[in-house]
Amino acid sequence: MTAKTKKIKAAGRFSGGIGTRARKVFNKVEATQRRRQPSPFHPRAQAKRIAAGIWRCLKTGKIFADGAYTVSSK
Secondary structure (H helix, E strand, O other): OOOOOOOOOOHHHHOOOOOHHHHHHHHHHHHHHHOOOOOOOOOOOEEEEEEEEEEEEEOOOEEEEOOOOOOOOO
16 A cells, blocks of 8 residues: 655656755746736736746737746736
């Protein structure tokens, strides 16, 4: 019978050699970047991350560059 394991979300793709703190930080960044971000082109539209620093507005279809993990709100 196997032992129960903790749910470690997106950090589960790494082996056991990575530390707990690194897993927590990774999960926080991963959850933020995968979430839909507000688009700067349309007030109610959302932007989806295509690659690091490259985003696409889902309503207008415009592709723009911004932060690597999140769309900057500045």
